Amino acid sequence: MSYHNLTIGLIGGGNMARALVRGLLQAGHPAQHICIAEPDAGQRELVAALDPGLVLDANNTPVAQNAAVLVLAIKPQVLPAVAIALGDQRRPAGQLVMSVAAGITLGSLTGWLGTGTPLVRVMPNQPATIGAGVSALAASGSVDAAGRQLAEYVAGTTGRALWLPDETMMDAVTAVSGSGPAYFYLLMEHMERAAIDLGLPPDLAAALTRETALGAARVVVETHTEPGALRAAVTSPGGTTAAALRVFEQADLAGIVQQALTAARERSAELGKQGS
Numbered sequence: 001m002s003y004h005n006l007t008i009g010l011i012g013g014g015n016m017a018r019a020l021v022r023g024l025l026q027a028g029h030p031a032q033h034i035c036i037a038e039p040d041a042g043q044r045e046l047v048a049a050l051d052p053g054l055v056l057d058a059n060n061t062p063v064a065q066n067a068a069v070l071v072l073a074i075k076p077q078v079l080p081a082v083a084i085a086l087g088d089q090r091r092p093a094g095q096l097v098m099s100v101a102a103g104i105t106l107g108s109l110t111g112w113l114g115t116g117t118p119l120v121r122v123m124p125n126q127p128a129t130i131g132a133g134v135s136a137l138a139a140s141g142s143v144d145a146a147g148r149q150l151a152e153y154v155a156g157t158t159g160r161a162l163w164l165p166d167e168t169m170m171d172a173v174t175a176v177s178g179s180g181p182a183y184f185y186l187l188m189e190h191m192e193r194a195a196i197d198l199g200l201p202p203d204l205a206a207a208l209t210r211e212t213a214l215g216a217a218r219v220v221v222e223t224h225t226e227p228g229a230l231r232a233a234v235t236s237p238g239g240t241t242a243a244a245l246r247v248f249e250q251a252d253l254a255g256i257v258q259q260a261l262t263a264a265r266e267r268s269a270e271l272g273k274q275g276s
């Protein structure tokens, strides 16, 4: 099914909105059917640079009035006031509202926008900016099968879109895939620094680390093999990899990762309580 004749509206023209606009354009969505409300002139210019046909506005009202799908891509702190204002204005019947704001629950959104509004909450991640993201989606009870497909189309233009069985999993999702890119970047930073300490020139240290990260991720995804099985396959008893892995184990890397993700999930839940 093609959605190219539908108008997609975005409230906010920041990083995540631009990732979505890029994704939609790459999916062939006509620029004149993508409308973005962004109060900041500098940010509007950044959006406009993506395609001259995009429809830009400094105000939310015209965008919300014309969109079949309205994506709220603003910071969680400003979302309540914006959603309350949107709840008071006339919008197309059955308009699907999607929110990418971290921590803002479907319950809060329903309170601001009205019980009849079909709502989908999305947790994307930063690789969405190059179409390599993964988004977790949760829908309110008023979203039917067609609405779910439409939400999947929009979120799926930035990478994979996966439905959650339950919205309560969103804090855990935030800890895994929302914040997750930073964990891999951190490991790459440490590997590059260690490689330099081992005597490699910085550009070689960077290239070897980054290509290894990319290659390892591709092997997991493309061969559909468990990471543990791949690790075992490259670890000969008494060999070099085993020597390194023993150090990670002695430092309780598994426990550290567990603690880190738990801290992220707890912080996500705290921020959610503040925003609701």
Ligand SMILES: NC(=O)c1ccc[n+]([C@@H]2O[C@H](COP(=O)([O-])OP(=O)(O)OC[C@H]3O[C@@H](n4cnc5c(N)ncnc54)[C@H](OP(=O)(O)O)[C@@H]3O)[C@@H](O)[C@H]2O)c1
Binding pocket: 011, 012, 013, 014, 015, 016, 017, 037, 038, 039, 040, 043, 060, 073, 074, 075, 076, 078, 082, 100, 101, 102, 123, 124, 125, 126, 178
């Ligand atoms: N970036 C990520 O990797 C990521 C990942 C997961 C979820 N998210 C979620 O995505 C949302 C947006 O994040 P972001 O990184 O794209 O933030 P961002 O770059 O700061 O973008 C937000 C944009 O919304 C604009 N804005 C502020 N108030 C507005 C209003 N009343 N009406 C319309 N636009 C308004 C801001 O303009 P000003 O600059 O003038 O304030 C800014 O350009 C957040 O809720 C975040 O939780 C982001």
